[in-house]
Amino acid sequence: MHRIGWVLALFAAFWSGAGAAQTKNPASDAPPTQLPQFEVASVRPSGPQQHELNGLRAFSGGRVVGNGCTLQFLIMVSYSVQPFQISGGAAWTNIGRGDRFDIEARPQEDSASAHWVASSPRLPLGDEELKMLQSLLAERFRLQIRHDLKEGQVYQLIRGSSALKLMAPKHPDEGSWAGGISGGLPDGEGLRGTNISMPELVLRLSRWLGRPVIDKTGLQGSFDFEYRSGAVDSVSNTDGTDSILTSIKGIGLALEASKGTVETIVIEHAERPAEN
DSSP, rough: OHHHHHHHHHHHTTTOOOOOOOOOOTTTOOTTTTSSEEEEEEEEEOOOOOOSSSEEEEGGGGEEEEEEHHHHHHHHTTOOOOGGGEOOOOGOOOOTOOOOEEEEEEEETTGGGGGEEEEEEEESSHHHHHHHHHHOOOOOOOEEEEEEEEEEEEEEEOOOOOOOOOOOOOSSTTOEEEEETTSSSOBBBBEEEEEEEHHHHHHHHHHHTTOEEEEEEEOOOOEEEEEOSSSSSSSSSSSSHHHHHHHHTTTTTTEEEEEEEEEEEEEOOEEEEEEO
């Protein structure tokens, strides 16, 4: 149950640009003034009846609700990075085994997020909401981070040699999603995506492959796609990389191994939030 909730929440991530590094005196109560802030926010430890792990959603009016969220997961979402790009932090911050918190926050009425309307939760969070989340982490968790850059192995997502098999989204108002043909993580059956942009897709690919993926396609907008391999067990390696590479080729794209600059986030200071 926890693993399913985590995987679904990680997909929600897939998440626009990373913000600037924050420096904050742990003793200070004021959030960074350069970032937008939620007007009202509640952060409390998850109760024993909260079985969801790392679930985060945005609703009409910009309201953000998080269930069973760990601090590392909230950093991952708000700064648009993957778990392998985060280091440091005490055991209670761990993305899968750390302390879990429930969050409910609402933006100011004059914010852009407050005017968003939809019949279902939005995934991913918008850029303004991500910055508000960064501000919340600095204020309530006394979070201090450091951005580092290092050279490492990456993939570049490029156009392949075959025709693109990307279609205009059938439901452009719905949240973006990508995964296996039958749902969940990609497997030997193939790959499917709905209303997903290339920046969102590379974030998902980074999560699945455990390596940063850089968008070099030049493709704008969101797409639906589907590739069926015709086999359930066509994965020739244990981590599913071969299946993902094959599926990406099936929709007219390609993943090219390369070296590049990898952004990492180091947790320098964090505290459990005080009671509301």
